[in-house]
Amino acid sequence: MIIAVDAMGTDACPVADVHGAVLAARERGLHVVLTGDETAIKRELAKYNTTGLTIDIVHAPQAITMHDKPSVIGKGKPDSSMHIALKMVKDKQADAFVTMGNTGAAHAVAMLHTVGRIRGVKRPALSAVFPVFGHPVIFTDIGANADAKPEWMVQFALMGAIYAERALGTSSNPRIGLLSNGEEEGKGNTLIRETAEILARLPLNFVGNVEPKQVFHNQADVVVSDGFVGNILLKTYEAGTRYLSEHIRRTIRANIVWTLAGAALRPAFSRVRTKIDTTEVGGAPLLGVDGVVIIGHGSSNEIAVRNAVFQAERAVSGDIVNHIRQRLPEVMALLESVP
Known part of the structure; x- marks a missing residue:
């Protein structure tokens, strides 16, 4: 290779x-x-x-x-x-x-x-892979398409599911969640509602809308969004982990007893950092x-x-490109038949 x-x-x-x-x-x-x-x-x-x-x-x-x-x-x-x-x-x-x-x-x-x-x-999608409790979760789109259409979002879901299955070692039926401001059916803007209606009728493992709390409790393997929302989520995740790490560091250093305790807990902190650090993933695909x-x-x-x-x-x-090429026409044909 x-x-x-x-x-x-x-x-x-x-x-x-x-x-x-x-x-x-x-x-x-x-x-x-x-x-x-x-x-x-x-x-x-x-x-x-x-x-x-x-x-x-x-x-x-x-x-x-x-x-x-x-x-x-x-x-x-x-x-x-x-x-x-x-x-x-x-x-x-x-x-x-x-x-x-x-x-x-x-x-x-x-x-x-x-x-x-x-x-x-229709449109390639940028993705990101986050480690969530040791389990890789792929997010797509995270920046390529600030404005999207339901059929694009469906393609993002399919391509993300193929990548999760073939490259990330997820089960043969990855759970697809649609990032929204509420998990209940009918939540979200027009794009989210229309996309959810279509995904629910396709032969994909669509688990419905997910909020960030569901995402970070391993309730989806693929998280779908338009590029605007996805990019904000990505940057918030990265900024949040840096903020939390720095806040813990400053707090521990503020007191000699806490500093000594922090030294004893350093291996545990290192293990946690390894679990959430995107460095451990390295990069993600342009799907x-x-x-x-x-x-x-x-x-x-x-x-x-x-x-x-x-x-x-x-x-x-995982032969990602060929699997997308083979499965996309099938799903798009079904999409055209969805009323």
């Missing part, structure tokens, strides 16, 4: 990008191709023992930054590390693409300039494009990059 990794993705590229790729290649025996500034990549690779590892470099003279506008990078930076890696996926020279770079740019380059959409997909595309955070460290590569490996092994 060949994984193309954008070495110019993280905020401190290519340090974490290269280190994470080395870890992934060493632990899983993967063939990793690093795209980006060849000189900088070689300088980083020289820090590690790569004997026996299959790691190649493909030079890219341009790099997309977090400040680049997705609407202009398609033609403005055609030789970027993202373009080159995604073209490898399109040309079947790589099985998957991983980046910690500009999310909007990755979406634009994948959909408009390289791999394109799977036939029948609906005609290739495996995994996107992570620009602030990612080498562990997150490694885990994002592992996420790509699972997506390829």
Whole structure:
């Protein structure tokens, strides 16, 4: 399996990008191709023992930054590390693409300039995978489509369910929840109500509306929303966990007795952090494009990059793209028959 990794993705590229790729290649025996500034990549690779590892470099003279506008990078930076890696996926020279770079740019380059959409997909959806009590939950859409239509939301649900089943190891019948302001039937805005009515009539394991409290008590494997609501939930989750961690840290340090107790509890705190830290997931798929595309955070460290590569490996092994391609027409045909 060949994984193309954008070495110019993280905020401190290519340090974490290269280190994470080395870890992934060493632990899983993967063939990793690093795209980006060849000189900088070689300088980083020289820090590690790569004997026996299959790691190649493909030079890219341009790099997309977090400040680049997705609407202009398609033609403005055609030789970027993202373009080159995604073209490898399109040309079947790589099985998957991983980046910690500009999310909007990755979406634009994948959909408009390289791999394109799977036939029948109305809109690709960004996703996020959160660990909830050790169980991975996929959220989609979390930012690609601020405005959505019911049929798009149905596709988000199907694609998320396929990913949960094939890549995350969820049961063969993942529970799909529709994020709403109340769990009762009929709650939510027009989009939520219309989507719920359709999902309830399709052969999917739709468990109804879910509020955040249900989400974080493992009552759904797939959480569906439009990109506006999903993005707010994602950022609230991340900000909330950081706030709580910092508040606990400051409180413990305010008293010498509490500090000593905190030292004794450090292993427990570390275990909790591991359970909720999105670094442990690394990245999540851009669902609906005609290739495996995994996107992570620009602030990612080498562990997150490694885990994002592992996420790509699972997506390829689960044959995610082909399963979406095969099941989508069936569901859309049923959707057309729903009154």
